[in-house]
Amino acid sequence: MAEVGSTVPRRELGRLLRQAREQAGIGLEAAGADLEWSRAKMYRIESGQTPIRSLDVEQMCRLYGAPPELTEVLISLAKESKSKGWYHAYGEVIPRWFQLYVGLESAANHIRTYEQGLVPGLLQTPEYTAEVARCRPGITDEEVAKLIELRLERQRILTRQRPAPPVIDAILDEGLLHRRVTGMGAQIEKLIRANETSNMSVRVVPLAARLNRAAVAGSFVILDYPVKGARSAEPTTVYHESLTGALYLDRLDEVRAYAEVWNQLGAAALSVQASCALMLRIKGNHHD
Helix, strand or coil: CCCCCCCHHHHHHHHHHHHHHHHCCCCHHHHHHHHCCCHHHHHHHHCCCCCCCHHHHHHHHHHHCCCHHHHHHHHHHHHHCCCCCEEECCCCCCCCCCCHHHHHHHHCCEEEEEECCCCCHHHCCHHHHHHHHCCCCCCCHHHHHHHHHHHHHHHHHHCCCCCCCCEEEEEEEHHHHHCCCCCHHHHHHHHHHHCCCCCEEEEEECCCCCCCCHHHHCCEEEEECCEECCEECCCCEEEEECCCCEEEECCHHHHHHHHHHHHHHHHHCCCHHHHHHHHHHHHCCCCC
16 A cells, blocks of 8 residues: 655654764664664665654664653654644644754755745845744744744855755745835845845736635745756655644645646746836835
8 A cells, every 4th residue: 555644754754863873873784783673774764765663763762862852753753654744733742943844945956935925934034034923922032033043044045055055936925015014125125136146036926916726725835856866855845834833745646736836826926027126116115
């Protein structure tokens, strides 16, 4: 019977297990010998090619001397690895530092992002990030500052030297540019400047555009990965965020559905040049 689960948690589980082993200073073959597994099985687990039982994960964590918090996260990932679609909830079980999406994003070589309500995180100014953060009830100034710091760290992939920075294609609904947000003028200027770079494009779907399936799909990100040999090292993954968690999709039919919506958005969006002209006009209406 074919696997129906998302491979995202399995891949992340393998990556974290490999890191734990390497931090413990244990070689692949030595770990396999202690666990009484073949080198091939160890490789399949660490590359996310095969599911693994929670008990086996617990055994590996004991061998590597992994801390209890990490062990809990890895066991949770093992349990989730057969879900039809995997929800990653930022709660007590999976700590804040466990940023799955950030890891997937940093490994991608092409990021397609569609946003209905917010400027994409990779393109946000610190002031805009602060305004978004303050929408959370009870958030402190210290937490806002930390979120800005994390956002800036995440944006470093746009200017990194090795590996080459990813190509970013962003499509935004015009409506989000009209919102009354402190610093919106500077934020729009940043979006315009993004179109002057070689690896980024920002296009706008005008308010007058016809309704399409994006209204149902909502905001989403499509992550593509480098090709090694004849195939991609990682399957294309769709990321869809909600208030309480996030959905990761990598089955072919799921990815195809979002790719079709992306193509519809591309047809509805203005050209880069026309988008810049529109953003410049809207910027003139903002008085920061």
